[in-house]
Amino acid sequence: MRGIADEIAAALSANGLILRGCVTFAEGEEAPSGLSGASAKSAILVGQAGAEPWPHFLRWRERQPQAIANPLDTWSRQVIGAVAETFGARAVSPSDRPYLPFQQWAMQAEGLKPSPLGILMHPKYGLWHAYRGALLFEDEIGVEASQASIHLCDTCVEKPCMKSCPADAYSTEGFAYQSCLAHVRGATGSPCRTGGCLDRNACPYGTAYRYPPDVQAFHMAAFAR
Structure with missing residues (x-):
């Protein structure tokens, strides 16, 4: 089945997406249903x-109604859904209800751990990566397992990601959601609205993959709605 994984990766690359690893569900383990309704055996992230x-x-957005809700989610569902249809899989999204354990799947598939911001720290991409969906198969799909790597946050002494937010949104006690939201929406939140989260941007890892300001502004606008 390794050939199928390579074909899926090639199909995803046409839209800038990548295969992020695979979770295999053990016999008797609770698993979401696949395309036919039977339990899935593999989830390709x-x-x-x-x-x-x-x-x-x-390019897709230019052809859509301006009032479309959650356009990035809609685009992701369409693109991943088309790939799922080609390969006989069921497509699922992180925003599906009831929520599926995408973060747990990602930690299992790629061996990642959360950063102090809650975003999983990747050894190459830093905090500048995301999961857009998964393909659920009722067969086991062979995908090369990620090698265990050092958790970069353990090597970071200064922790600038915990010191750059004017609203002190992140601390050892967790994420102060309401304080962050009020700051981003307020008069002093312009740098966050136009350039992204200051704590996230302060992280020294994966900077070659940092989202451009317009991409970060898009996500901050969605957060502040």
Whole structure:
């Protein structure tokens, strides 16, 4: 089945997406249903590194009604759904209800751990990556397992990601959601609205994959709605 994984990766690359690893569900383990309704045996995670999908998304966005809700989610569902249809899989999204354990799947598939900001720290991409969906198969799909790597946050002494937010949104006690939201919406939140989260941008890892300001502004606008 390794050939199928390579074909899926090639199909995803047409829209700047990448295969982010695979979770195999053990016999008797609770698993979501596949295309036919039987329990899935494999979940191939689909996502991005850096802002590679952005030009593809923008070209699609130009052809859509301006009032469309959650356009990036809609685009992701369409693209991943088309790949799922080609390969006989069921496509699922992180925003599906009830929520599926995407973060747990990602930690299992890629051996990642959360950063102090909650975003999983990748040894190459830093905080500049995302998961856009998954393909659920009722067969086991062979995908090369990620090698265990050092958790970069453990080597970071200064922790600038915990010191750059004017609203002190992140601390050892967690994420102060309401304080962050009020700051981003307020008069002093312009740098966050136009250039992205200051704490996230302060992280020294994966800077070659940092999202451009317009991409970060898009996500901050969605957060502040």
